[in-house]
Amino acid sequence: MGSDRDEDDEVAIRAVELRKVYGARDARVEALRGVSIEVKNGERLALLGKSGSGKSTLLNLLGGLDRPSSGRLRVGGRDLDRLSGREMARFRSTTVGMIFQSFNLIPSRSATENVELPMIFAGRSPRDRRAVAREALESVGLGERMEHRPDQLSGGESQRVAVARALANRPRVLLADEPTGNLDSQTARQVMALILDHVREHAATLVLVTHDEELAATCTDRVVRLVDGRIAAEST
Amino acid sequence: MRWFDLFRWALAALGQQKLRTSLTTLGVVFGAFVLAASLSINEGVQETIQREASKGDAARKVTVHPAWRANRDSKKDQVEVKGRMSAERHERIRKALADRRGGGGLAERVDLTSDRLETLARLPHVRRLIPIVGGPVVATLGHRPEDASLSSGAGEDPEFRKRVVAGRAFEAEDERSVLLSEMFAYRIGLVDDADIAQVIGKPLRIEFWNPEEGPSFEVSLAGRSRGGGRDEWLALRQLAWQLPGMLDQFRLTADESSILKKAIRQPSAAAVPIDAADDYQVVGIFRELTHEENKDAWSRFPADTDLILPRQTAVDLYFRDPARRKGGVHRAVLLIDDMRNVKEVVDRVEALDLRSESIVRFVERERLTYLLIFGGMTCVAAVALLVSALGIANTMLMSVLQRRREIGIMKAVGAADWQLQALFLVEGGLIGLIGGVSGLLLAWTISFPGDAWVRSMIRRDMQIDLSGSIFAFPARIGVIVLFFTIGVTVVAALYPARRASKVDPVTALRHD
Numbered sequence: 001m002g003s004d005r006d007e008d009d010e011v012a013i014r015a016v017e018l019r020k021v022y023g024a025r026d027a028r029v030e031a032l033r034g035v036s037i038e039v040k041n042g043e044r045l046a047l048l049g050k051s052g053s054g055k056s057t058l059l060n061l062l063g064g065l066d067r068p069s070s071g072r073l074r075v076g077g078r079d080l081d082r083l084s085g086r087e088m089a090r091f092r093s094t095t096v097g098m099i100f101q102s103f104n105l106i107p108s109r110s111a112t113e114n115v116e117l118p119m120i121f122a123g124r125s126p127r128d129r130r131a132v133a134r135e136a137l138e139s140v141g142l143g144e145r146m147e148h149r150p151d152q153l154s155g156g157e158s159q160r161v162a163v164a165r166a167l168a169n170r171p172r173v174l175l176a177d178e179p180t181g182n183l184d185s186q187t188a189r190q191v192m193a194l195i196l197d198h199v200r201e202h203a204a205t206l207v208l209v210t211h212d213e214e215l216a217a218t219c220t221d222r223v224v225r226l227v228d229g230r231i232a233a234e235s236t
Numbered sequence: 237m238r239w240f241d242l243f244r245w246a247l248a249a250l251g252q253q254k255l256r257t258s259l260t261t262l263g264v265v266f267g268a269f270v271l272a273a274s275l276s277i278n279e280g281v282q283e284t285i286q287r288e289a290s291k292g293d294a295a296r297k298v299t300v301h302p303a304w305r306a307n308r309d310s311k312k313d314q315v316e317v318k319g320r321m322s323a324e325r326h327e328r329i330r331k332a333l334a335d336r337r338g339g340g341g342l343a344e345r346v347d348l349t350s351d352r353l354e355t356l357a358r359l360p361h362v363r364r365l366i367p368i369v370g371g372p373v374v375a376t377l378g379h380r381p382e383d384a385s386l387s388s389g390a391g392e393d394p395e396f397r398k399r400v401v402a403g404r405a406f407e408a409e410d411e412r413s414v415l416l417s418e419m420f421a422y423r424i425g426l427v428d429d430a431d432i433a434q435v436i437g438k439p440l441r442i443e444f445w446n447p448e449e450g451p452s453f454e455v456s457l458a459g460r461s462r463g464g465g466r467d468e469w470l471a472l473r474q475l476a477w478q479l480p481g482m483l484d485q486f487r488l489t490a491d492e493s494s495i496l497k498k499a500i501r502q503p504s505a506a507a508v509p510i511d512a513a514d515d516y517q518v519v520g521i522f523r524e525l526t527h528e529e530n531k532d533a534w535s536r537f538p539a540d541t542d543l544i545l546p547r548q549t550a551v552d553l554y555f556r557d558p559a560r561r562k563g564g565v566h567r568a569v570l571l572i573d574d575m576r577n578v579k580e581v582v583d584r585v586e587a588l589d590l591r592s593e594s595i596v597r598f599v600e601r602e603r604l605t606y607l608l609i610f611g612g613m614t615c616v617a618a619v620a621l622l623v624s625a626l627g628i629a630n631t632m633l634m635s636v637l638q639r640r641r642e643i644g645i646m647k648a649v650g651a652a653d654w655q656l657q658a659l660f661l662v663e664g665g666l667i668g669l670i671g672g673v674s675g676l677l678l679a680w681t682i683s684f685p686g687d688a689w690v691r692s693m694i695r696r697d698m699q700i701d702l703s704g705s706i707f708a709f710p711a712r713i714g715v716i717v718l719f720f721t722i723g724v725t726v727v728a729a730l731y732p733a734r735r736a737s738k739v740d741p742v743t744a745l746r747h748d
Contacts, residue, residue: 065648065741086652093650104645104745108252118649120241165649 011074012173012205013039013062018071020057020229031057033229034071041172044199044206046216049226055209056177058226062207063175064092076172093118097166099195101178103158105150105165111137112146115165122169136164140194156187163191167198174199177209192219237655246662253635260631261671263624264721267617268675269682272717273707274613276679280708281606286575287704294595298570298581299368300356302347303591346589347564350555356570359584361577366547366569369554375420375543376441377518382424384542386442388550395529396522403436403520410548414440414516418523420542435518442543443513444557512557516545621720625728628667632660632732636739643736644744653737660736664729665722672721676714683707 020032032054039045047055060066062075064083073080076095083091092098105114112133119129137146140160150158159179166174176195180188196219199206210216216223225233250257286295315334317326346352348367357365368388375384389409397405406413416435426435483493524540545553555561570585572578578596585592636643643656687705694700 060742063648065745086654089647089650089652089655092648098648100648100745102745104641104648106642106645108248117646120245121237121646121650121652121655123237126238126240 010040011038012041012043012076013037013207014072014074015058015062016072018058018061018073019069020054020061020066021069031229032061032068035226035229035231036071037224037231039205039207041205042199042203043222044196044220045208046220046223047207047209047226048211048213048216048223049232050211052228053226054229055226057229059098059175059177059207059209062173063096063098064088065098089121093122094169095171096173096175097169097171099159099162099166099174099176099179101181103150103155103162103182105158105161107150110147110149111142111153111161111164114150114161115168117165118169132168133164136168137161139167140164154187156183156191159183159187159191160194163194163198170202171204173205173207175207175209178211179208180210180212180215188215237651237658242655242658242662243666246659246666249635249639249659249663250666256631256635257667260624260628261667261674263620263627264668264671264725265674265678267620267624267724268672268717268721269678270613270620270675271617271720272676272679272709272713273682273686274610274617275713275716276683276707276709277613278606278610279710279713280706282603283708284702284704284706285602288700288702293571295575296572296578298572298578298585298592298594300348300568300570300585301566301591301593302345302564303589305344305346305589347562348566348568348590349562349564352564352588352590353568355588356568356585356590359570359581361573361581362570363573364571366571367551367565368547368567368569369550369565370541371444371566373543374443375424376443377424377435377438380424381443382420384420386444386543386545386550387541388545389547399522399525400520401523402432403518405520406546409546410552411519411546412514412516412549413519413546414442415520415522415544416440416518417540417542418521421521432521436520438518439515440518440543441513441515442545442553444554444560512553512560514553514556516549621724624671625724628664628725628728629731632664632729633735635663636660636732636736639736640739640744643739644741647739647741648745656737656739657733660733661726661729664725664733668722668725669718671725672718675721676709676717680709683709 015035015037018032018035019030022029022031035054035058037058047058049055057066061068061073061080064075064080068081071081076091078087078091078095080088080091105111106117109117112130115133115136116129119132124132134143134146137143140163142157142160142164145153145157148157150161153161159182163179166176174195179195180191183191192215195206198204206220208216208220222234222236224231225235315330317330317333321329348356353365353367356362366389370385370387373384373386374381375386376382400415401418403415405415421432421435426432480497483496486493488496522544551565554565570581572581575596578594582592582594582596643651646656683705687707690706691702694702
């Protein structure tokens, strides 16, 4: 236990021989074929690769949205392969924050309610979570648009709401899947700046999935290239 | 996740699809309406029956009659069957003969004698025993005898007191007074108001007839008389008395003559034509029941009668005749302390081999009718709720499919499977709650015109004015209806909720 804690102080993510297989027999697809990776606390890692290389699958495993077919995975001090369904849900709402390319906001809910969502499932009091949501929205520059629904917001604003939602619980690990993929370059820069500010401010760990080599080079400490479900190269 | 958030999010989800939610809820509203109406009518009708039956203490009264019981000493096996026949036919005929002789030697009458009246009066829960005597009498005012019918009692009943139009009602059960009916007074020639005023305080002689005594044959002869009046009746009686001695002079076989001699009992020395008579003071005149009073279902007592004597006075006169004392009173009314104890008293009375009548029996029979109606309506409600449950399951399954992405987002940000299940179950429960409350309100609203319509029908067809509503809405009906509607809708939401919790977030969130 003691060594685990010491290790957790340094390592945010440790994946050992991760495999993920979808389907069976003829339809069997190996999305990950033995990926081992370690990300230190506060490190910024970019996952680069073509479509189908397995980078989103790896991100989903890191975020607790999916479970590996084999291998060991430890994120934010939790062994994900040992967590029950409830513990995994708790892990998603407290330990990691996820940002998606397509924002993934609930369209019928206001910006504030979308930001509150993880805290609702975590059982935080309405007053407490509202205050946190407001602060998060103000920090991403949406203090004036808190009660707007996603269809009343621009793409950039929507992604900023998604960033605020991911950051609201102050997660140790931030997982971003093509966060700027749907944004123009100026908005993309603003959104990335917000994410990086948070990472720096809270010494959080960032895993960024992207196609954009330049973005990967400028915004992260290390780049890992995935090809056909394997790590093909690593560069710093 | 807090309960407050569960309800808020479930309500908001329902609110997003107002039309679909409304249509889904309509089925529940209909089911809840039928169930609420069914329960309400069942409750209301029972209350109405009890309320109407309780008027004038009718519900607490048990009327006891003499009855026949099997003679424990006689053996039905002693019945003789003549002729050669199969064993089955022999047994059939033996049973039929034994049953026919039931009123003769094989059964004995249990009369309401003084001893039995005392036993009845001592039964637990019997607050008061009222012996009822009466029957045909000859009433003589001045020198003019008239046939009349006599009843006892009823003087203290406030409803009856309203009917006393001249003089007064009885003040004591043993006073030597008599009340005349207005129509009897009219029949004997007291036509003018002045005649009525004058008759108060006059003596009236009342003589009990005793048609059971003496030759039984005379009854048939008298029965054939048409309009001959008392003189002709008396003459026929004389003929009947003399008949047994003259049977040999008719052209009858010896057997026929013997049978008839047995059939016609010889008059005993005690059997005088008029055996119990006395003078009573007329203290009042009472009117017939009005049309309105007749409409009131349970207030037809006392029955129409020409004369009423105070109860004890009537019993004293009646029992003055030894034969009547032996035969007991016609019936007795037991007043029970509480309606709930009537059944127990009825059981005890019947254990004494006496026959009883009580409104509780009637109420129980009526309840059966309404239970059948209630059962039918409940079946309709059950079918309606079942159909709406299928509708809800279908609609919510569609909703799960449509909201897959939303469910995926919730899972991605930390929703546990049980939280998503709870969210959908609460949505189902809210449909049940809203539908149940709406159905209850609808049933309650419709109960007003419904009640007016049913009451007008009862007034038109049965000439009865009901005093209360036939719909009743005690709180437990609301609880039962909501329990069923919420229960059914939550059960209907179980499968969709499970499906929602099983949505794979990775698939749900995959970009379009």
